[in-house]
Amino acid sequence: MTAAFSVFALDGIPEVGAGDDLAALILQAADETTLQDGDILVVTSKVVSKAEGRFVAAATRDDAITAETVRVVASKEHPGGVTRIVENRQGLVLAAAGVDSSNTREGYVLLLPEDPDASARSLCSALRASGPRVGVIISDTLGRAWRLGQTDVAIGAAGVRVLEDLRGTTDAGGRVLEATIVAVGDQLAGAAELVKGKAAGRPVAVIRGLGHLVTGLDAPGAQAIIRPADEDLFREGAAEAYARGYRDAVEGAPGGPA
Secondary structure (H helix, E strand, O other), X not given: OOOOOEEEEOOOOOOOOXXXXXXXXXXXXXXXXXXXXXXXXXXXXHHHHHHOOOEEEHHHHHHHHHHXXXXXXXXXXXXXXXXXXXXXXXXXXXXXXXXXXXXXXXXXXXXOOOOHHHHHHHHHXXXXXXXXXXXXXXXXXXXXXXXXXXXXXXXXXXXXXXXXXXXXXXXXXXXXXXXXXXXXXXXXXXXXXHHHOOOOOOOEEEEXXXXXXXXXXXXXXXXXXXXXXXXXXXXXXXXXXXXXXXXXXXXXXXXXXX
């Protein structure tokens, strides 16, 4: 493993619209010579969604959130309304199902890519057709349970290893690691956000020096990072878990609903 790597953002990517060739825009910003074999491009999901035309009218934002929701994990009322933490169609658990109103054209909100891994494969394939063997991460911003602040994580990936399974190996003291799986894809996304910024107009970053993470296009995508439901110890918020427990107790009581 390398002891050093570099991260830099690409300047010059214009406002992206529906139907735009995102790979061509990236190559133009990179001057078609900047990219090298082993580079990993981290692309903000927003520009992928814009290129794919994932716009809906802002007036239907709440309806869009509901439509994108598979399961409500938790909700909380506050002076500004209700925050819903949900599992969305992509299997991600996040606020508002990933429906975003920032940095979008007036009167519209933006949905996440319909299939972020497929979007990453398409973009990676197009970039590799130009020459360099690169990897692609599609990133989005998520909050974290128990911790303040937000960070970028990988929601789509192609041509790059997203998990490093260290179980069965030993640490520096010779102890066997039994549970360590490193979320490499999320680490790459977080590193890239340090140079992209939220409002700087630089939606693509290049990570150089980690070529050992670049793989074939058939490697597992970011979907592999999502914890399986049967291993999830925090499937519900406190209020939702209480309501379910109360409902189960009532329905199971003598004389309760059959």
